[in-house]
Structure formats: structure tokens, C-alpha cells
Amino acid sequence: MRSIINIEVEKPIQINDDKPRVWIKACRTQDLKNSDLLDFDHEDKKILITRFDNKIYATDRICTHAYADLSTGFLNESEKTVTCPLHMSNFNLESGRPQNLPAEDPIRVYKVKVEDEWIWILIEK
Ligand code: FES
Numbered sequence: 001m002r003s004i005i006n007i008e009v010e011k012p013i014q015i016n017d018d019k020p021r022v023w024i025k026a027c028r029t030q031d032l033k034n035s036d037l038l039d040f041d042h043e044d045k046k047i048l049i050t051r052f053d054n055k056i057y058a059t060d061r062i063c064t065h066a067y068a069d070l071s072t073g074f075l076n077e078s079e080k081t082v083t084c085p086l087h088m089s090n091f092n093l094e095s096g097r098p099q100n101l102p103a104e105d106p107i108r109v110y111k112v113k114v115e116d117e118w119i120w121i122l123i124e125k
């Protein structure tokens with residue numbers, strides 16, 4: 001099921017000067033139900049957020065094969081994958097690796113933390 005919410009972005013926190021990365025406040029945990037697929041944009045990044053069994057995943061949401069939006073794809077809970085809606089490559093949500101052709105390159109996977117019932121995503125600037 002696809003769900004779109006209104007997401008706030010707070011001022012980023014610089015945590016590393018050598019490789020600038022920032023935690024982005026994405027959405028409240030209560031707004032992300034099990035098996036939801038949320039699309040989240042921050043600057044030029046297009047991110048997918050999903051949740052299985054209280055584990056939250058954040059990845060790039062544009063397929064590496066061609067330009068398809070994975071937030072309109074399909075989740076497979078037992079395999080922890082999202083399936084591209086265009087040519088059906090499955091991407092592992094933990095590693096980002098495609099499990100089948102035609103996609104060959106992985107999607108980026110982002111670190112996630114939960115603080116005070118908010119979901120934060122660590123992104124490189
Ligand atoms: S666009 Fe995703 S597999 Fe082709």
C-alpha cells in the first residue's frame with residue numbers, strides 16, 4: 001500500500017566535517033505503518049521509507065536500471081525487498097542490491113534512527 005504524508009524537514013545537523021553528512025528529520029513513527037511505502041524528497045535526493053516488523057528502512061527510490069519510482073512498486077515482506085514497477089527488478093532493502101535483472105547496480109541505503117518518535121535519515125551532502 002502506498003501512503004503519502006506531509007513531511008517536515010528540520011535544519012540539518014553537521015556531524016562530520018570530513019565527509020559532510022546530516023541527519024534529516026523525515027516523519028513521525030506513527031505516520032509509518034507496517035508495509036507503508038513513503039516517498040520523501042530532500043534537495044536533490046529522492047528517498048523511499050518503509051517499515052517491516054518495527055524495522056525502518058530508507059533507500060533511494062529511483063531504480064538504477066531506468067527512471068522508475070520504487071515508491072509505486074511492491075513490497076515483499078518475507079524477502080525484505082521492493083520490486084520496481086517498470087521491469088520488476090527486486091531490490092534488497094538492507095543492502096540495496098538488485099536480486100534479479102535487468103537492474104545491475106544497487107540503490108543507495110541510508111542509515112536510520114528513531115528519536116522521540118521521529119524517524120531520522122543520515123544523508124551525505
Ligand atoms: S526501471 Fe526498474 S527494473 Fe527497469
